[in-house]
Amino acid sequence: MTEARFELIVLGAGPAGLAAAKAAADSGREVLVLDDNPLPGGQIWRGGPDQAPNARARAAFSALQHPRIAYRPGARLFAAPGPGTLLVELPEGGCRLGYGQLILATGARERFLPFPGWTLPGVFGLGGLQALAKGGYPVAGKRIVLAGTGPLLLAVADTLKARGARVLLLAEQAPLGRVARFAAGLVRHPAKLAQAVALKSRLLGIPYRCSSHVLEASGRERLERLRLSWGGEEGFIDCDYLGCAFGLLPNTETGQLLGCTLAAGAVAVDDYQQTSRPGVYAAGEACGIGGVDKAQIEGRIAGLAAAGRPEEARRLFPARAHARDFADRLAEAFRLEPALLRLARPDTLICRCEDVPLQALQSCSSWREAKLLTRCGMGACQGRTCGPMAETLLGFEPRGSRPPLQPVSLETLVSALSPTDPR
Amino acid sequence: MPEAVIAELPIRLNGETVRVPAGITVAAALALAGQQALRLSVKGAPRGPLCGMGVCFECRVTIDGRRHERACQRLVADQMEILTHD
Numbered sequence A: 001m002t003e004a005r006f007e008l009i010v011l012g013a014g015p016a017g018l019a020a021a022k023a024a025a026d027s028g029r030e031v032l033v034l035d036d037n038p039l040p041g042g043q044i045w046r047g048g049p050d051q052a053p054n055a056r057a058r059a060a061f062s063a064l065q066h067p068r069i070a071y072r073p074g075a076r077l078f079a080a081p082g083p084g085t086l087l088v089e090l091p092e093g094g095c096r097l098g099y100g101q102l103i104l105a106t107g108a109r110e111r112f113l114p115f116p117g118w119t120l121p122g123v124f125g126l127g128g129l130q131a132l133a134k135g136g137y138p139v140a141g142k143r144i145v146l147a148g149t150g151p152l153l154l155a156v157a158d159t160l161k162a163r164g165a166r167v168l169l170l171a172e173q174a175p176l177g178r179v180a181r182f183a184a185g186l187v188r189h190p191a192k193l194a195q196a197v198a199l200k201s202r203l204l205g206i207p208y209r210c211s212s213h214v215l216e217a218s219g220r221e222r223l224e225r226l227r228l229s230w231g232g233e234e235g236f237i238d239c240d241y242l243g244c245a246f247g248l249l250p251n252t253e254t255g256q257l258l259g260c261t262l263a264a265g266a267v268a269v270d271d272y273q274q275t276s277r278p279g280v281y282a283a284g285e286a287c288g289i290g291g292v293d294k295a296q297i298e299g300r301i302a303g304l305a306a307a308g309r310p311e312e313a314r315r316l317f318p319a320r321a322h323a324r325d326f327a328d329r330l331a332e333a334f335r336l337e338p339a340l341l342r343l344a345r346p347d348t349l350i351c352r353c354e355d356v357p358l359q360a361l362q363s364c365s366s367w368r369e370a371k372l373l374t375r376c377g378m379g380a381c382q383g384r385t386c387g388p389m390a391e392t393l394l395g396f397e398p399r400g401s402r403p404p405l406q407p408v409s410l411e412t413l414v415s416a417l418s419p420t421d422p423r
Numbered sequence B: 001m002p003e004a005v006i007a008e009l010p011i012r013l014n015g016e017t018v019r020v021p022a023g024i025t026v027a028a029a030l031a032l033a034g035q036q037a038l039r040l041s042v043k044g045a046p047r048g049p050l051c052g053m054g055v056c057f058e059c060r061v062t063i064d065g066r067r068h069e070r071a072c073q074r075l076v077a078d079q080m081e082i083l084t085h086d
Ligand SMILES: Cc1cc2nc3c(=O)[nH]c(=O)nc-3n(C[C@H](O)[C@H](O)[C@H](O)COP(=O)(O)OP(=O)(O)OC[C@H]3O[C@@H](n4cnc5c(N)ncnc54)[C@H](O)[C@@H]3O)c2cc1C
Pocket: A011, A012, A013, A014, A015, A016, A017, A034, A035, A036, A037, A041, A042, A043, A044, A045, A075, A076, A077, A105, A106, A107, A108, A109, A110, A126, A127, A128, A130, A131, A152, A155, A156, A248, A251, A254, A283, A284, A285, A286, A291, A292, A295, B053
């Protein structure tokens, strides 16, 4: 196992991580940026610098040219054996990394809720289908229904339409009243309003229905047909793909592994983005869903604070407050309708890795019991998909996070356990 | 839209050589080759990619002899050896 030490490690090369790395490097720190993805950019700029959609993205990617920033893609953190040490699996093998300070910019993933047929091939996450399409997944000519909530629904439709997909319907779960109030409130965020108007005009002709969600997906070997509820009525649509998810969930596993306190399902931070662990900071979606503006500002604050520049960090507090105001409006407008929690039938699978249906979990009183009796959450994804569902549907206590965070190769584990590098 | 010349490269998919555009993910290459389902669940149901971002492990395949690689998180490479349903 190879070893290296850095003044600052930033975990995540999305908007928050790139902004944090740049702020710290500009202040003289040597920074290592690690990301699991093959390309930098996080969720929003997933295609990397070559596919940067605008000047803002290009400016963000310029961080990677900085002489004091090193960047490693395809890096999976799998353990934190003690303070100041991370074990990371790189494409060429395991690596033990020391750090003085750490910034967690691990972003968010989608919230899935189970409904009959959601395990069929052709049913994707909403942002998941967007991410796949950005990676070259064929969508041209496909008949696609998108169901979910919030602005991501429109962003994904835009991406897919630009790649030649036939988007048949946008099903927004929130009622029209809340969506309209949110839109009216955008006058306080004029830049967002302009974006929304431009987006809407590009999507002209695609039906957008509020109070709408999927009831059931069906097909033989893959998705063929959907049963939907729109505004209280039911109907069927034949389609090739469904993109479907219900909001975002902060990725907190790394924070939990390091012993950071959580609050409201996100990594808790103070004014300077520091977590409950001294020297460990968090920024972006990992410490609360809020989108790209919030992610970049928090990243900058974390980078400056980690580099010992609290005064400069303070100057960004008003901008952060403005971005968080937008985040609060989003959360309120697009909160989940209770009907979405009642779509699963007793035989609907909750854990896709171990094929555990809802009815097997209903007799369990805790995660521990569910794991022991049903193997729920014990498969390859280690409960990342079923965990939040079981917490929401069954009221289980949130899971802890134990190493290894992700399945690693035996070779890497063995080399991680040997204290010195024999090679 | 300008016509870009897309470079192609050969990969080995379940023993057969196919040519795919460079720069795409393994999940995309498999879908282009007609493989939407990439594995069978423990009870034998077909499964394909779900999250597209490395979280769900539904897209796992064997790449160059390494099992449980996530097809959505890897880019295709020249002569890459991919096995589905492994
Ligand atoms: C699927 C999806 C699609 C989205 N699409 C859009 C969109 O089109 N437009 C938009 O404005 N917003 C979109 N968002 C919202 C998005 O979260 C924010 O816009 C913004 O990207 C958040 O920035 P971030 O830096 O906090 O997180 P992210 O952009 O999510 O970046 C986090 C990075 O950390 C890496 N990472 C996480 N855990 C680890 C680990 N353990 N080890 C190594 N690396 C790790 C991830 O690979 C990722 O690259 C999307 C969100 C999701 C989940």
